[in-house]
Amino acid sequence: MKKMKDYLVAIIFLAVSISSFGQTDKEEIKREIDKIVQEREQRVKTFLSLNDVPETIVSENTIHQIYDVLKGKPIYISTDNTTAAANTKTVALQPGGSLNLNLEGENMDVGIWEVGGTTRTTHVEFMDGANSRISLPDNNSNSTFHSTHVTGTIGASGVNADARGMASKSNLLVYDVNNVETEAQTAANDDNFLISNHSYGIAVEQENGETIDAWFMGAYNNGARSWDLIANAAPYHLAVFAAGNSGNQEYEGGLAPNYDKLTSDKNAKNNLVVANVASVTYFGDLVISNINNSSSRGPSDDGRIKPDIGGMGTNIFSTAASSNDSYGTATGTSMASPGVAGSLLLLQELYNNEFGIYLKSHTLKALALNTASDAGNVGPDATYGWGILNTEKAATTILNKDIESSIISEQELTQSESLSFEVTASGNEDLKIMIGWNDPAGTSVNNLLNSPTPKLVNDLDLRITLNGETFLPWKLQLTDVTAPAIKGDNIVDNYEQVIVSSPVAGAIYTVEITHKGNLANNSQEYAIIGTGITATTLSSDKFEKQVGLSLWPNPASNQVNLSFEENISGKAKAEVFDVTGRMVYKEEILQLSKNYSFDISNLNQGTYVLKLETNEGLITKRFIKK
Template identity: 45%
Template sequence: MRNKYTAKLLLSAGMLVFASNAFAQSNEQIQKIRSEYDLVKLETLQKNLKTKENLQKKEAMRIAQQKGWKTTIKKEDGTFMELQKVVNGQPIYYTTFNVDAARSTRTNHLHSGGSLGLNLMGQGMTANVWDGGGTRNTHQEFDGAGGNNRVTTIDGSTLNGNSFHAQHVTGTIVASGVVADAKGMAPHAQARTADWNNDKSEATTETGNGMIISNHSYGFAFRNQFGQVQLPQHYFGGYIEESRDWDEILFNAPNYLMVVAAGNDGNDNSANQNPTGGSGWDKLTGHSTSKNNLVVANAQDANIDANGNLVSVSINSSSSEGPTDDMRIKPDITGNGTGVYSTYDNSDTAYNSITGTSMASPNVTGSLLLLQQHYGNLNSGSLMRAATLKGLALHTADDAGASGPDAVFGWGLLNTKRAAEAITTNGNGSKIEELTLNSGQTYTITVDSDGTSPLLASISWTDRPGTANTTVNSTTPVLVNDLDIRVTKGGTTYFPYELTGPTTSAQQDNNVDPYERVDINGASGTYTITVTNKGTLVGGSQAFSLIVTGVTGTPAVCNATTPTGVGVTGVSQTGATVNWSAVAGTTYDVRYRQSGTSSWTVNAVSGTTTDLSGLTAGTQYDVQVRSKCPDGTNSGYSTTTTFTTAAPTPCESLPYAESFETNDGWTQVSGDDGDWVRDSGGTPSSGTGPSTGADGSFYMFLEASTNGSTGQIGSNATAILESGCFDLSGKSSATFAFKNHMNGTNIGSLTAQATTNDGATWTNIWTVSGSQGNQWNSVSVDLASYLGSTIKLRLVGTTGNGWSSDIAIDDIEVTAVTAGSDTQAPSTPSNVQASSITQTTATVSWNASTDNVGVTGYEVFQGSTSLGTVTGTSANLTGLTAGTSYTISVRAQDAAGNISNAGTVTFTTLSDNPTPTYCTSSGSRTTYEWIDNVELGGIANATGAGSGYSDFTSQVGNLAQGSTNTMIVSAGFSGSSYTEYWAVWIDFNQDGTFADSEKVVSGSSSSANNLSATVNVPSNAVLGQTRMRVSMKYNAAQTACENFGDGEVEDYTINITSSANSLFTTFNNTDADALGNEDAISFVAYPNPGKDVIQVKSTSRNVALTSYRIVNTIGQTVQSGALTNQRIDISKIGFGMYVLEVNDGQKSFKTKLVKR
């Protein structure tokens, strides 16, 4: 392979000139980078891009001359614009978009004198800059301790009206600090600059010369000089040709990272007429929507403590927001670009402050250059891949804004210090590995958490260029090779983040971003990290970088001992997950078999969990695990653990009917071209499709149109709808019937299929193609050949080659006749219970009965009088009498007329007494404490501070007579936590008062954690809905009808059900502390009486006293001040009686004080 690359190097020497005298990276570093590239391919790419750029520019200049357009524009606010090309008849312009900056991103901790002791100043490193003009290379900041003449112009560009911007950007990266406030991020590094014309072809050439990072603080202008929107709408958030071209460059030069300013259009909420995510979002265009670069947002100066920890940071409102149309996390990261002081172009000693993402981007670029320098220093000169550098920046960023990644800050504010620390501890506290995944391969490692830091695991890769498109708001992912990272421990799997909205994310499968991160807070023990891929990798493999922090690097001594803690989770019909406790330094063999057999199946596993598949439903299995050391020693197998797979899924009851009135009914099959869609009324396309359902209002349909309407899967595309199973054993005949509507000029086909082997193979049992007329057509298929088997059915719809091809289905039935006579009655309906009881109505429900051929209905009786028959498992009773006891029984019947025994329930309707009026109770202040969580019987109400009383009687908890339940409450505190007294009453006899005997919870605590208490419901509690009062009062016990000072009261509704109902009696929150009984908060002053100096001390560990005042008997303050060392000098006040009042910053506490 090395000889192959050498040959290509010789072939391309004429174009990709080896510029060892121009780059500060060492010759060895540059040669290594070049040896990893296909230089012939880069040369071809450079030529193609150069040709395209020249043609676009030439055509734009020609049209500009015809139409009188300006080719360069200097706006009143100083913004510079230059014509680049014409799209859809519209001119497209490029436009431009440090002590504080270094502190915000913690880059100063890497500098000489920084806290890390690394003395990284960019020595021997080079950054490239493309911008709107040439740079003044003679500026004093480009000389200095790092050497003189450190900035070189590579394209012959000269100073122009936008050179101030290029000068400022370059200085932010490499200014030496002649003026200390203007020192760049990498003050000893070199820079190679060019203007933005022909940027792509020039960048391609520079990659062949060893370029590792470049800054681009410009992009497409939204509006022309008259304020009119000039960009096509599909540019906003779209993956266009410009985006793809840069991804192709970056993919072919995997050691090169392009850093891009997000843009300064954060306050332009009207240029994009239909933004992804809603108004105020979707403002990234051009190279800002590429996958492989690093897009930078702009933050205000961050508040950073002396140790480099982020205290707070705000986004600058002008910073352009994402996301991309396919919901990738863009911007990627945030830098500091607000009021950045740096070099200016009007003299060799000129400086100025500018704000914008244009400044945030070089803040990040220079910082990342130092990280490459640090990595090279520790790795014999080898530098990180671009994906590693990007991944490291995102992995170690400080979360800002919304929790998790978002479309404002990206992954957060750059933390160069934390990234450098990860490099320093690589192999001992962190992992930074550059790997390759082959298609279909699984990469797995185990790591041990350090037990103190969050465990973070991420993968980053440079993806192949995607397919550019011109569709507005196309949600189709442009990711080509989709890698996946998962972290597991025991039966728990941790997923990476994915955007679900501009400011929301979820930890779930991510199929759009070429960077995925899994965060585990509170990690401890051993975890398995797994990297896989979806589908087939284009190119057969994908290079990727793995970064892990929060782990221990202590090497494990391998001692093959028998694993313990073997358990089985996730048991399904055909699979299960086996997990066990880790044995340090080992891998494992897991073997399993059907119980009672002698043949084992063995899986070799590197982690502490493995998935078993291909198991038989309803079958018991044995499983054992042993450990293996690299030296070939093995432990014995663990003792046998047994588990039983889930029973086969019950088949559908016969006769069976489905008319799609409530849901899709059947299963949408994955892997086809789309889904059938449930609809009512007419379909979106006129002249094709039904106007209503065949049985009821709803039906399922699909169509071939491509105008964005519901149900479209495109032309000549297939959608499959699959049934559950039908057991035809013991049947003498069976029929599958349905209706179809197939009317139009381009109708495709509809096929019915059956399987007897759970979908392994399917057989066509009916098919039709072409238009069948504008009506519902009845179809009946004889299933005689399947009698005695268990089958599944499916309907396969295929659209035609035009829009007039709607296909609809409805009114599905499967019927069968049982061979011989059936005398077996259904089982008795169980768990019969009454709920929703009022004066005149109630609902009775029960568990379904079972039968050998299927239950057809349930007859409901009041005493011996039949109230009617229902097919479901509940009945609504009406016309009842208030305050009356009823006994209701339910009997199941089957198709042969067999009737089960009766299941019964007795309940009493509510009386006609009017709804009780309850006394009032309220706190008057919730500034410092409030009720923030109540959980009981299905109520789960988390709230902030209210007004002192909150009416939550619309929230209903269900408790059964005679049940024991766990209640959870918790207090919210704005600052210090105080002792709060809790009391809960439930009006069990519904008489409108809260009796002492109805107080179900009491206690006190100063904890903000969830607190648990047991609630016992009397067996004679009146059925139906009643009132529950939850009261929390500061520092003293309360009554049910009390209005007090600090604290809060909340009222809820409790529904008392019959004792047969056990559904709501097992709630348990394992994270709650038991509610106890703490003493009230007070303080002591001693000696008292006192003479010169007294001490004060709070009786609560949660209260820190901060100030005091001494008040005489007529209310005058005679002395006050801060509490220092909890001591007060009283020597200057007169003898007598006083009131001493102390304060913790929120509340005051008082006691008598005698001065002697």
């Protein structure tokens, strides 16, 4: 049964208000994305008209399709589960799992973009009675093994128990990769389009055996910028990308041998890039793992931590396309990425069940990164990113939010402001605090080898202090990307984590969040994730009691009234959600006051969750429209 917190969400329909991300901004982003796509498509068309070469090549079950043309050379994009569920601990959330949550992603949508074809819709693992849970928005019914296998890893129902996907009742929208940026931007305009999977990429070594230009690896090019623009316009949508399978391919000019092999969209700031873990064994909190040698390593040229996270992608058993009941085993980051994507969908389902709303994409990503099981070098690295996805730990972080044993908070920092709060360390695990934000798209680069210029636009900073000692966040060493991460001022990553190892039980630590320079748009939304605590002063409940908010009548027919006992002023962001978690309205309030009346006559009968974010804190509550 859905548990709604007794929080108050206040949505105020004021005559003088503006959208938090205006329609004009989205239209400008769409125009830029369309321009990038159209120019790229024209380069491909011109090349094909002048050269007698096929646009698509299939070799050894890998599909290669011309994606772009650079310096007269074609650039090919190519296709890059019980075992996966167990090793990322997603099985704990599924029916029969140790957390007794029985999550299956029912009635939730996942977008899947594929090269060279789509998924066999009639496979028994995708059927719901006489109907398929798969839809093909592009009307491309050419099914391939790769697409069918990827789709099954996300959402196979478990007719064959060994092939059950992560989110076994989810709705699966499978597209071909043509016009992916335009299609994704359009689909993500729906705030309920939460997760998409992209198991393809540009390999270091192309289908013809040639290596692409060295500057391309690690570069923040138009491909990376496009996906940050999409993320900026769609704050609830998280795009999950396979890191690529170029780990064993060599080229001259990289940041280090065997590293710096992420291309194009993998170098975006706001997506989630997944490495291929070959094996993992858990001994309590200790993890022994191996990366698959074919998995592409980072980092980005400016030293950002990429890939972001590891998932199981080796010898994954899933659906195949040869018949309605065929299965197969495959290996690659293509297999790791959908396992992570499906698992993240379950975390959104859980959060919605608990609190009636969905997490924004930067919050979901921060939750996954902060709770990942550390692997490889101590701290983040350019092989595993922040570690191996630990869905169980992420889920318990959600479940512990109510009792102040964890923090999941969405905040906004305005120009020249800071946030400070206290946490009490539990002492039985490391104190971990992470902040993450959907950073504005940076300026793209072309033909610059290993450009170290940071692509970060808004630079937020996280610090923890105790008795005069300051604990700093992780950062990679650009001078030696193979070395363990160090602690220091991070000026490149839009996810910062501070760990206090073996904290003093009961000690009260101060967390401070600030920013450097001028914030683009004069503000930045961000998330705070915290574990290893028993109490915190960062609490929505405390803020609600402090301002003494009341709402009446409830249930209501046409109008709801709000009153604050304490004076409250300034800007606020208001959102309202129905019981499925679908956002039905959002706006930015230019000026709060002590009393409000707002019109709910346009809402259908039912229960709604309202959410009000102010400069002082967050308030949420449900109300009923009669």
